[in-house]
Amino acid sequence: MNFDFTLKSKILAYHQFSAKNEFTKHLKLIKNRTDVLITVDDGDLSFYENAFPLLRKYNIPSILFIIPSLIETDKPFWWDEYEYYSEKQGDKNELNWLKSIPNIERLSFLETLKQNSSKPIYKKKQLRVDQLLEMQDNGVIIANHSYSHPMFDQCTEDELREELSKTKDFFDRNNLNGFDIFAYPNGNYNDQAESILKEFGIKYAFLFDHKINGENHNPLRISRLSVNDSTPMAKFKFILSGWHSKLLPLIKAGHKLLN
Numbered sequence: 001m002n003f004d005f006t007l008k009s010k011i012l013a014y015h016q017f018s019a020k021n022e023f024t025k026h027l028k029l030i031k032n033r034t035d036v037l038i039t040v041d042d043g044d045l046s047f048y049e050n051a052f053p054l055l056r057k058y059n060i061p062s063i064l065f066i067i068p069s070l071i072e073t074d075k076p077f078w079w080d081e082y083e084y085y086s087e088k089q090g091d092k093n094e095l096n097w098l099k100s101i102p103n104i105e106r107l108s109f110l111e112t113l114k115q116n117s118s119k120p121i122y123k124k125k126q127l128r129v130d131q132l133l134e135m136q137d138n139g140v141i142i143a144n145h146s147y148s149h150p151m152f153d154q155c156t157e158d159e160l161r162e163e164l165s166k167t168k169d170f171f172d173r174n175n176l177n178g179f180d181i182f183a184y185p186n187g188n189y190n191d192q193a194e195s196i197l198k199e200f201g202i203k204y205a206f207l208f209d210h211k212i213n214g215e216n217h218n219p220l221r222i223s224r225l226s227v228n229d230s231t232p233m234a235k236f237k238f239i240l241s242g243w244h245s246k247l248l249p250l251i252k253a254g255h256k257l258l259n
Contacts, residue, residue: 005181005204005222008037009213010240013183013206013224015041017050021229026236027058036240038062039206039224041145041183042077043070048131051229056138064135065145065183065206066127068170076124078110078149084122085113099186103150103159129174136176143178144171144202149185152193160193164200184208194220212242 005011017023030036038055040047043066055062070077076084082098083090098106136142146152147166150159171179180203184193187208197205197220204219211223225239 005037005206005219009035010242011037011039011206011213011222011224012227013039013041013208014047014051014227014229016044017046017229019050021050022231022233022236023051023229024054025233026227026229026231027054027060029233029236030240031058031060039065039183041065041208042149043067043127043145044077045125045127048127048135052135052138052140055140059139061139061141063141063143063178063181065143065181066132067145067147067149068167069148070126071132071170072128073126074123075126076122080124081122082110082113085110085117085119099151099154099188101154103155106150106154132174132176136178141178141181142176143181143183145183146185151186151188152184153188153190155193157192157196160196161199164196164202168200180204182206189221 012026014023030038038060040051040062043064047064051062067077069075079095082095086094088094098109101109132142144164144167147163147170150163152160152163155163168179170176180201182197182202182204183206189205189207194205202220204222206222206224208226209223210226212225213223217223227236227239231239
């Protein structure tokens with residue numbers, strides 16, 4: 001890649017896209033700004049259906065971080081599986097707990113949930129390789145979000161190497177060119193993960209920390225601002241200003257004191 005993503009101070013992180021949203025307004029606001037970059041995590045099919053046509057229309061580049069183990073399948077994202085099979089109907093506290101335990105324990109917990117459920121198998125249509133190549137040919141960098149989306153700070157060295165090795169194989173086999181651009185699943189990272197990313201030749205790695213990047217930031221710890229396709233324009237402008245990320249920690253601290 002010939003881009004230097006560390007030059008972008010305001011990097012937006014989206015996930016899913018509905019057919020009716022504020023995204024068009026977002027694009028009109030930022031289309032001529034050189035300090036803003038659009039990134040999208042997970043590779044939900046709604047990106048191809050609802051966001052990609054607009055990005056193409058306005059000629060705005062973007063990065064789509066994909067999970068190769070799901071491409072060409074009808075397997076759902078694991079957090080959607082949890083919500084579907086869980087008797088707690090996707091309790092946020094339990095979901096956060098799942099993200100904080102060793103990867104092998106998370107996998108075991110999810111498998112037990114599925115085995116104990118009487119519900120029909122949950123299926124979700126995922127992106128195809130031909131769609132990825134179409135987007136790659138039209139301004140979208142298809143990039144690396146790990147092979148199966150574990151929390152990288154909860155993986156062993158062997159698990160991390162397997163995730164990256166399988167992902168590299170998928171990118172090489174399918175002529176996708178963004179393997180060396182990575183987004184930490186859930187934004188979780190540690191020194192071990194960063195070291196192994198370097199070992200695999202990853203040049204850029206993105207966090208999910210709702211911050212604006214300063215000068216000379218670490219290319220393997222690039223901050224991003226969390227937004228979604230329904231973020232109202234007033235809030236969207238506030239997020240881009242940088243004040244939202246400065247005030248948010250204070251607001252959260254205030255909530256903790258009140259509770």
